Amino acid sequence: MFPLLGVNIDHIATIRNARGINWPDPVQAAYIAEQAGADSIIVHLREDRRHITERDVQILRQTINTSMTLEMAATEDMINIACRLIPNYCCLVPEAREELTTEGGLDILNCHTKIRSMINKLIQSNIEVSIFIDAEEKQIAAAADLGINMIEIHTGLYAHNFYNKNEREKFLNRIKVCAEYGSILGLQINVGHGLDYHNIKPIAAIDLIREINIGHAIISRAVIVGLDKAVRDMKSLIQRSRIL
Numbered sequence: 091m092f093p094l095l096g097v098n099i100d101h102i103a104t105i106r107n108a109r110g111i112n113w114p115d116p117v118q119a120a121y122i123a124e125q126a127g128a129d130s131i132i133v134h135l136r137e138d139r140r141h142i143t144e145r146d147v148q149i150l151r152q153t154i155n156t157s158m159t160l161e162m163a164a165t166e167d168m169i170n171i172a173c174r175l176i177p178n179y180c181c182l183v184p185e186a187r188e189e190l191t192t193e194g195g196l197d198i199l200n201c202h203t204k205i206r207s208m209i210n211k212l213i214q215s216n217i218e219v220s221i222f223i224d225a226e227e228k229q230i231a232a233a234a235d236l237g238i239n240m241i242e243i244h245t246g247l248y249a250h251n252f253y254n255k256n257e258r259e260k261f262l263n264r265i266k267v268c269a270e271y272g273s274i275l276g277l278q279i280n281v282g283h284g285l286d287y288h289n290i291k292p293i294a295a296i297d298l299i300r301e302i303n304i305g306h307a308i309i310s311r312a313v314i315v316g317l318d319k320a321v322r323d324m325k326s327l328i329q330r331s332r333i334l
């Protein structure tokens with residue numbers, strides 16, 4: 091069985107918000123991604139709303155046909171929003187205002203009790219919960235102890251060290267070991283962060299991995315491979331504008 095592909099569409103909203111207008115619309119992007127084979131759509135509703143907004147999540151909740159994962163910080167405010175909008179899955183992530191993107195896994199060892207009550211609220215609302223964690227056995231054991239069914243292992247260290255063979259192998263091995271450990275504890279293993287068209291193969295080959303979540307690389311490639319047609323379309327409109 092192949093791993094599933096979850097497509098994170100946050101950066102469609104980043105481009106939209108750069109102009110403060112209403113396009114490109116993540117709702118349209120989600121539809122295209124699904125048509126192209128995405129198995130799920132992921133959005134991160136950040137506390138500072140720098141890309142995805144509550145309006146996006148509300149509409150996507152009604153338009154996504156596959157399944158929807160809402161990534162969010164473990165805060166009361168976000169839990170209340172999730173319990174109102176009821177995505178299929180919630181993935182709890184750490185969030186720091188000044189970071190460019192999620193920089194590490196959630197340290198569950200240091201907030202076990204707080205997280206447990208938040209997870210219970212989500213589960214009571216019929217939302218499946220995942221936690222984004224570093225590839226460390228002690229974090230995985232703590233996640234399993236919370237009664238959730240799945241985790242997402244942070245692949246950032248592997249991805250960022252991909253061109254250094256020793257480091258790449260070291261971090262790839264960490265992910266393999268942790269995928270195995272998590273599976274033994276009964277957890278579904280998802281992975282994500284920093285994965286791209288160069289570094290995906292060794293990760294996708296790990297047979298215990300159920301879902302791979304990718305955002306930046308796919309949206310970036312869409313811009314690059316679509317640029318040729320976008321320029322041609324505009325050029326053609328301009329050239330035809332003076333033809334009677």
Ligand code: PXP
Pocket residue numbers: 098100134161181183191192222242281282283284285303304305306307
């Ligand atoms: N998984 C999680 C939990 C994330 O926070 C992110 C980034 O929003 C991703 C996956 C996707 O990472 P990337 O954009 O680097 O593919």
